[in-house]
Amino acid sequence: MKTLWGKPVAEAVYLQLEEESARFIKSTNHVPHLAVVLVGSDPASSSYVEMKEKACDRLGFDHATYRFDESVSEATLLSLLSKLNDDPVVDGILVQLPLPDHLDTTKILDTISPQKDVDGFHPINVGNLLLGNPSLVPCTPLGILKMLEYYEIETSGKHVVVVGRSHIVGKPIAALLFQKGWDATVTICHSKTQNLRDITSLADILIVAIGKPLFITPDYVKEGAVIIDVGINRVEDAGRSRGYRLVGDVDYERVAPKTTAITPVPGGVGVMTVAMLMNNTLQAAKKGRNEAEILA
Numbered sequence: 249m250k251t252l253w254g255k256p257v258a259e260a261v262y263l264q265l266e267e268e269s270a271r272f273i274k275s276t277n278h279v280p281h282l283a284v285v286l287v288g289s290d291p292a293s294s295s296y297v298e299m300k301e302k303a304c305d306r307l308g309f310d311h312a313t314y315r316f317d318e319s320v321s322e323a324t325l326l327s328l329l330s331k332l333n334d335d336p337v338v339d340g341i342l343v344q345l346p347l348p349d350h351l352d353t354t355k356i357l358d359t360i361s362p363q364k365d366v367d368g369f370h371p372i373n374v375g376n377l378l379l380g381n382p383s384l385v386p387c388t389p390l391g392i393l394k395m396l397e398y399y400e401i402e403t404s405g406k407h408v409v410v411v412g413r414s415h416i417v418g419k420p421i422a423a424l425l426f427q428k429g430w431d432a433t434v435t436i437c438h439s440k441t442q443n444l445r446d447i448t449s450l451a452d453i454l455i456v457a458i459g460k461p462l463f464i465t466p467d468y469v470k471e472g473a474v475i476i477d478v479g480i481n482r483v484e485d486a487g488r489s490r491g492y493r494l495v496g497d498v499d500y501e502r503v504a505p506k507t508t509a510i511t512p513v514p515g516g517v518g519v520m521t522v523a524m525l526m527n528n529t530l531q532a533a534k535k536g537r538n539e540a541e542i543l544a
């Protein structure tokens with residue numbers, strides 16, 4: 249059994265981005281710029297945003313975080329997003345999710361210009377992904393692809409079972425893996441799937457993104473499968489000074505011996521997401537500059 253750590257993969261991505269962004273900045277005199285919108289004070293969201301800021305600092309990208317109280321109006325956010333869309337200094341815009349219930353998440357995400365949509369959540373980007381012409385691809389699925397590549401995990405002709413149908417992970421990773429080049433046979437399962445265990449037990453590669461701590465136990469897994477655990481769940485742990493620990497959607501301790509390879513939590517896919525956001529920010533900046541040059 250091999251543990252698929254995210255860190256060496258993320259480091260390889262950062263090294264490549266450092267080179268690529270240095271070249272880009274030199275030739276355009278423009279520094280990639282990421283704008284992040286954070287509503288409320290959810291500790292997990294705040295900590296993710298901090299990680300994104302640190303990653304920008306590491307690569308020398310400019311960044312600005314727009315923080316709002318939980319009660320912020322939709323109009324205020326829409327007006328900020330339009331300003332960011334029109335601001336030539338800004339290359340990437342990200343609205344940290346989840347948003348409070350009184351805000352229409354779809355309306356807000358759809359307001360972000362597709363060219364600056366570094367999360368890849370805009371319908372134009374989702375459509376292009378499904379068509380196999382991806383431009384900006386959601387960060388976590390992109391991170392999973394990088395890990396599969398890095399660890400030389402063959403997907404062609406393999407049965408990939410995705411558990412979870414979220415816009416952020418389940419749908420896009422499924423839509424990527426059945427494209428030409430990856431060539432997997434993909435099954436998507438969700439909360440209403442009957443006989444879930446029978447289906448997951450057929451998976452050569454099992455990708456789990458449901459947000460339920462330790463849900464996948466050995467009886468869900470085929471002997472020799474590869475497991476990608478996307479869950480990051482906080483569970484109470486009085487033994488830790490911060491009062492909680494992080495666990496995945498997969499019961500790693502019990503499942504790992506049955507697998508060929510498995511991602512740990514923490515230290516697996518989670519590490520990749522921010523690295524891929526940096527990748528998307530640079531790609532958006534490059535595309536924006538090229539287009540600006542063509543139009544000039």
Ligand code: GUN
Nearest residue numbers: 342343344345346367416
């Ligand atoms: N919340 C959890 N994951 C994500 C993500 O990938 N992007 C955004 N914007 N919010 C998130």
